[in-house]
Amino acid sequence: MAFPRVQTSRGELRIHESLDDLSTDLVEYISELSDASVKERGVFTIALSGGSLIGLLGKLSEAPYNKTIDWVKWYIFWTDERVVAKSHPDSNYKLAKDGLLTKVPVIPSHVHSINDSLSAEDAASEYEFGIRQLVKTRLISVSDINDCPKFDLILLGMGPDGHVASLFPDHSVLGVKDEWVTFITDSPKPPPERITFTLPVINSASNVAVVVTGGRKAEAVCQAINAADVGPNSVLPARMVEPSTGKLVWFLDQQAALKLDGVAVSK
Numbered sequence: 438m439a440f441p442r443v444q445t446s447r448g449e450l451r452i453h454e455s456l457d458d459l460s461t462d463l464v465e466y467i468s469e470l471s472d473a474s475v476k477e478r479g480v481f482t483i484a485l486s487g488g489s490l491i492g493l494l495g496k497l498s499e500a501p502y503n504k505t506i507d508w509v510k511w512y513i514f515w516t517d518e519r520v521v522a523k524s525h526p527d528s529n530y531k532l533a534k535d536g537l538l539t540k541v542p543v544i545p546s547h548v549h550s551i552n553d554s555l556s557a558e559d560a561a562s563e564y565e566f567g568i569r570q571l572v573k574t575r576l577i578s579v580s581d582i583n584d585c586p587k588f589d590l591i592l593l594g595m596g597p598d599g600h601v602a603s604l605f606p607d608h609s610v611l612g613v614k615d616e617w618v619t620f621i622t623d624s625p626k627p628p629p630e631r632i633t634f635t636l637p638v639i640n641s642a643s644n645v646a647v648v649v650t651g652g653r654k655a656e657a658v659c660q661a662i663n664a665a666d667v668g669p670n671s672v673l674p675a676r677m678v679e680p681s682t683g684k685l686v687w688f689l690d691q692q693a694a695l696k697l698d699g700v701a702v703s704k
């Protein structure tokens with residue numbers, strides 16, 4: 438099936454008629470990036486988010502992807518995590534484990550989840566330490582323009598308030614530049630304690646995909662993408678996603694894209 442792809446100054450837009458179409462396109466995109474990365478580097482480093490995104494990845498565990506993807510080459514991380522037990526319904530790890538990871542032959546030691554027995558601060562610093570070790574060995578690539586990890590793919594969702602990962606509007610966490618993984622204890626969306634990749638890490642990835650569905654997110658999508666709408670809300674976290682050298686793709690359904698009529702299309 439062919440999907441229209443629109444290039445804008447804010448990355449590529451892929452707007453889909455249905456969640457099923459979006460999910461089909463998204464898993465094909467991930468599969469292609471995985472193939473290219475395994476061919477080039479021998480591994481595929483992917484950072485997942487939580488939320489509605491995970492339900493859209495289900496087709497990865499079905500034919501043909503369950504067989505065609507080189508799952509043993511996958512190294513899996515989280516862009517953000519709620520500081521709760523891994524068995525807790527709020528855990529982003531549990532969501533991905535139940536929805537995908539137990540259904541595909543990933544290697545358990547390649548699944549880099551947080552230590553859920555630590556405080557938010559300690560969990561963030563331990564998670565960053567682990568990533569630093571993998572950057573040293575170049576299992577995770579390093580950015581060409583700073584010392585940040587360069588994940589092959591970072592998958593983001595977005596909340597109706599424009600938050601991505603656990604980077605919330607008007608929160609001081611948006612200004613963290615000298616850490617790769619940081620923590621918050623006052624998330625406006627429960628649960629309050631979370632760890633999160635910082636913007637420099639997200640913006641150093643080779644590929645960033647933002648997956649947004651549903652009409653209640655249409656306004657935030659507009660402010661994140663549509664140049665004409667930059668105003669007091671220009672600090673919307675989703676708008677601060679601007680990969681330095683990597684590629685940004687937005688996977689939207691028609692409801693989420695509803696307010697995007699005035700989007701500046703660059704040819």
Ligand SMILES: O=C1O[C@H](COP(=O)(O)O)[C@@H](O)[C@H](O)[C@H]1O
Pocket residue numbers: 486487488489490517518519529593594595596597600601602603626
């Ligand atoms: O709290 C979170 O919310 C965002 C968005 O979730 P969604 O259910 O509205 O898609 C998610 O991307 C993030 O990982 C999660 O911790």
